[in-house]
Amino acid sequence: MVPEVGASPSSMAQPRGVKRRAAWVRDSYRRQNALFLAPYLLGTLVLVVVPALMTLAVSFTDYQGIQAPTWVGLDNFRRLTETPLVRFSLYNTLIFVVAAVPLRLLGSLGLALLLDGRRGGGLARAAAFLPTVLPETAYALVWLWILNPVSGPLNLMLGALGLPAPAWMAEAGTARLAIVLMALMQVGEGFVVLLVARQMVPAGVYEAAEVDGANRWQGFWHITLPLIMPWILLLLSRDLIVSVQNTFTPSFVLAYGGPYYSTTFLPLLIFELSFDFMDWGLASAVLVIVYAWILLLIWGARNLIEGLRRREVSDAR
Amino acid sequence: MRGRVATVLVHLARLGIALLSLLPLYWAVIISLRQSGQPPTTTLEWWPQSFHWDTYAEVFRTVPMARYARNSLFVVSLALPLTLLTASLAGFALTQLTTAWRQRLVTASVALLLVPGLAVWTFRFHILNLLGLVDTLWALIVPGLAGGSPLFVLLFYWAYWRVPHELYESARLDGADAWTVWRLVALPLARPTTIAAALLAFVLYWGDFTTPVLYIYSTKMYTLPIGLQLLRQMDETNLPLLMAAAVMMALPIVVFVVLVQVLFLRDRSLANMVDIE
Amino acid sequence: MKRIGKVLLIGLVVSLLLSGCVTAPEKGKQVSFMISGEPAEVAAYQALVDAFQAKYPQIHIDLRSVANSGDYMKQLVTAFSAGAQPDVMLLNHRRLAQFAAQGGLEVLGAYLDKSQGLHAADLYPQALEAYTWDGKTWCIPQNVSSLVVYYNRALFDAAGVAYPAAGWTWENFLAAARALTRDLDGDGKTDQYGVGVSAELMRLAPFIWQNGGELLDDAATPTKLALDTPEALAAFQWFVDLQVKEHVAPDASAEQAQGSEARFENGSLGMFFNSRRTVTTFRTIAALDWDVAPLPQGVTAASILHSDGYCMSAKSKVKDAAWTFIEFANGAEGQTIMAGTGRTVPSLRAVAESAAFLDPNQRPAHSRVFLDVIPSLRHMPNLPKWPSIEETASNEIERAFYGQATVEEAAAMAISQTLTYFEQTK
Structure with a gap:
């Protein structure tokens, strides 16, 4: 039915025929290509783009789900500044990002260096990757028990070591810390990216350095780190985004945003505004802010990477 | 001598990381082997005190978990191949476009990757409702038609982009159509990416909690995550039962990850798992 | 390619059949x-x-x-x-x-x-x-349904306290709660509590009403919560003192470790506030000797509709x-x-x-309690933004109940943070 690769000898003889046939193949090739893209583009349009645009539109309306939305201009954005909940959750999200992102980056980097594939360690890599892909609700439920102040294994272990046993989800500070801890266990994607980056550093570079008498630490600091820096920055921008979005399940399952709003992060706020308060105009306005913030971060990270590349180029000269 | 000490230390550290990562799941397994309904103890246990495998059976007696598992399997078994097929084809097609279009579509895909799920949930319901798919398992499967997530399309795109373009070009000049180039040239070269995408897609559909909550309301069409929620709702204090259900939900993924590591990926291993540029 | 196509086709047919089976005629x-x-x-x-x-x-x-x-x-x-x-x-x-x-x-x-x-x-x-x-x-x-007190008869017997009966007062209640709160193994930590009550407006409201207070400043045209009146504040203080001062209710950490409902079920809680909802579960626990009583009363009797x-x-x-x-x-x-x-x-x-x-x-033996309290039942206000108001107020009540704010601070915050919801209703 379909010609196998390299199996069209007959047309070789006639240059003209080849040309016409090539044009036809090229066209049908393009058509096929478009066909390949169609489900993805159409599906994404229908299932992601249109709903997202509807949400965007709703941010300029008063919409509570039942009556048709009515246009209110920028009123929802004005209300954002007046709603204490928005302030709380912005603050919480910021705290989480500031605490979790650097820790997650360091964790990814540490794992990538330690679990480098050159000398085995495959199962350790699989183990470290696992928490990232476990079903979220099941994993959060396991943590709910681990963090139990009295019968949870974490506090039992701390107690056995003679360390203070915090009340975890019952207090604002430790509740946030617990969510950060959970996020720190799930750095699988980041460490894999850095693993790849590390492996792409040519071995010859290290050999040359060893001749110069560099030790491991110097090798890392002067060779590996600069070479994988663009990847770290890429990961940084990705993690900034992920940290804003991925706090939903842990804070929802573990404490429903409590105690006293301390784990009410932006996604949970949007959830509550939409489905509990039925204030979709306001919820959409928060979403728009989140999205704008993310775009800004990406833009910043991109500029940073570009700047770094340019400096590298000029250094090389 | 110093080198040997360092090697031992590295191995110890690796072991430590592996154990630490597995600890939450291991603790869950220990608790799940207690008798259903048994209250938690206040002593630390490192080894199961008993082996009440019946707790696992109890999960199925308490809620119709077998039916939920069947539903979840049905969703995964259709959505997973569909996702891989559409994402792989779209990723390949992206590499064959003109530079301008390719850049446009890749940028758009990256931008879409950033759209939070919350922005989509509600109005996707409107669309599924128009299509008559609400309260059918198809509501959970249709995202597969769109490649599951732009992430999968981008993963495939990046994998195919690394393949020297002369390979595609020469096959094309030999008169092969796009389908053939994809199937015989591109696909075999992106096997690690396909496996990685399969794992991530499996996780996506298997653990999905929000979508079924919003789009399914007939009890007979509930999926596993809803079953877990039901168990929690019925008795939040029955830890052995809850942990048994959680462990059962996690098990296929554990098996998947280990299989991927042991059977398919050799030393460069998870390298292609998440692969940016 | 043929194989993939075939697999997909079979998948489609099978799923169509399956989905056909589950659609109601x-x-x-x-x-x-x-x-x-x-x-x-x-x-x-x-x-x-x-x-x-x-x-x-x-x-x-x-x-x-x-x-x-x-x-x-x-x-x-x-x-x-x-x-x-x-x-x-x-x-x-x-x-x-x-x-x-x-x-x-x-x-x-x-x-x-x-x-x-x-x-x-x-x-x-x-x-x-x-x-x-x-x-x-x-x-x-x-x-x-309405809010009542579930009590563990065996624990009352062991503490030598009379079972609660209609007309019992805040003082009677507190005395019972004190007697029921005990450190059984002598390790200095309470392991049996007198009262379990979730810190939220649905639980506090009846006590405010019993003390002559109101939830809203004006029933017909409300403009704000009225938690800062002397009557409301006094009831709020009494409610919070159960935990903060008297320690007859579990603190935040203890509640996180084991919820009051679970404590009542396993026999380590004397009295538990809830609506009729929990009867189904309590009936299944043979070892639990329990009954229900009306809420203790203050200046007047009142309970809240569920x-x-x-x-x-x-x-x-x-x-x-x-x-x-x-x-x-x-x-x-x-x-x-x-x-x-x-x-x-x-x-x-x-x-x-x-x-x-x-x-x-x-x-429960005294199911009639649920019917006896009906004449004194009041209900939460009907306002379009009520769920937002109630949740915001409950968050403040929880904070005060676990000693992270005074009742005055919590009441003031609850009032100021909910103003916007009253304005939107106008």
Whole structure:
């Protein structure tokens, strides 16, 4: 039915025929290509783009789900500044990002260096990757028990070591810390990216350095780190985004945003505004802010990477 | 001598990381082997005190978990191949476009990757409702038609982009159509990416909690995550039962990850798992 | 390629067959009916639907259930927004105004007036009144549950305290709570508590009313919460002192370690505040010797209504059939079926007074307490933004209850943070 690769000898003889046939193949090739893209583009349009645009539109309306939305201009954005909940959750999200992102980056980097594939360690890599892909609700439920102040294994272990046993989800500070801890266990994607980056550093570079008498630490600091820096920055921008979005399940399952709003992060706020308060105009306005913030971060990270590349180029000269 | 000490230390550290990562799941397994309904103890246990495998059976007696598992399997078994097929084809097609279009579509895909799920949930319901798919398992499967997530399309795109373009070009000049180039040239070269995408897609559909909550309301069409929620709702204090259900939900993924590591990926291993540029 | 195609084709065919199996056949009129509940409750509603179906075979009831009440709102709200709302749904009276104000609900007062089988006079007025908003009756109350004190008789016996009885006071209650709070193993930590109560407005409100306070500054045209009046503050302080000063209730960490409901179930809690809801679970625990008593009273007696009602969506295309179902569900037969779960206090007097509810062979021994308190029942205000107000206030109450703020601070914060919701209602 379909010609196998390299199996069209007959047309070789006639240059003209080849040309016409090539044009036809090229066209049908393009058509096929478009066909390949169609489900993805159409599906994404229908299932992601249109709903997202509807949400965007709703941010300029008063919409509570039942009556048709009515246009209110920028009123929802004005209300954002007046709603204490928005302030709380912005603050919480910021705290989480500031605490979790650097820790997650360091964790990814540490794992990538330690679990480098050159000398085995495959199962350790699989183990470290696992928490990232476990079903979220099941994993959060396991943590709910681990963090139990009295019968949870974490506090039992701390107690056995003679360390203070915090009340975890019952207090604002430790509740946030617990969510950060959970996020720190799930750095699988980041460490894999850095693993790849590390492996792409040519071995010859290290050999040359060893001749110069560099030790491991110097090798890392002067060779590996600069070479994988663009990847770290890429990961940084990705993690900034992920940290804003991925706090939903842990804070929802573990404490429903409590105690006293301390784990009410932006996604949970949007959830509550939409489905509990039925204030979709306001919820959409928060979403728009989140999205704008993310775009800004990406833009910043991109500029940073570009700047770094340019400096590298000029250094090389 | 110093080198040997360092090697031992590295191995110890690796072991430590592996154990630490597995600890939450291991603790869950220990608790799940207690008798259903048994209250938690206040002593630390490192080894199961008993082996009440019946707790696992109890999960199925308490809620119709077998039916939920069947539903979840049905969703995964259709959505997973569909996702891989559409994402792989779209990723390949992206590499064959003109530079301008390719850049446009890749940028758009990256931008879409950033759209939070919350922005989509509600109005996707409107669309599924128009299509008559609400309260059918198809509501959970249709995202597969769109490649599951732009992430999968981008993963495939990046994998195919690394393949020297002369390979595609020469096959094309030999008169092969796009389908053939994809199937015989591109696909075999992106096997690690396909496996990685399969794992991530499996996780996506298997653990999905929000979508079924919003789009399914007939009890007979509930999926596993809803079953877990039901168990929690019925008795939040029955830890052995809850942990048994959680462990059962996690098990296929554990098996998947280990299989991927042991059977398919050799030393460069998870390298292609998440692969940016 | 052929193989992939074949696999996909087979998959498609199989799934089509499967989906064909689970689609209900459409016959006669379809009425969708949405509820939330755990499997036992869903089974009771299924029995209700089956009984209805046997009597009215021409109407098909499509029962939709959501496991969790939080998820229920999520799905209900989404369905409404897409115009895919159920014809009949169960709604808490505190949500009524939220849906009614947007024109989502059908006014059922006129249906009730015309009904042959169901009469307003047969229902407890305290329940029916809670479904009145903007001068109209919107839904039919399914139950008239309320806040009571569940108590562990064995623990009372062991502490030598008399069982609570009607007319007991805040002082009696506190004395009992103190006697029941004990450190059993002498390690300096309390392991049996006197009181378990969730720190939220639904629990605090009746005590404010008992002390002569109000929740709103003006019942007719409310502009803010009135938690800062001397009466309200005194009740708030008394409520908070149970934990902060008297330590007869678990603190935040203890509550996190083990919830009060679980403590009551395993026999380490003397008194537990809840509505009728927990009866179903407590009945299954043979070792637990429990009963119910009315709330202790302050200056006056008061308790708070917990009720869900059958509501009809305004856009239903099968209103008559939907009403026929509501009429049946809230009639003697339907109410009797639902009373069988033990979870509801029937809103229909005849069924509430019957053995279906007051079954002497079923615990609690004093089920009648639920009926005795009905005259003193009050309900949460009906305001379109009430859920937001209540949740914000509850967060402040929780903070004060666990000693992270004084009652004055918490009351002031609750008032200032909810002002915006009152303004939006105007």
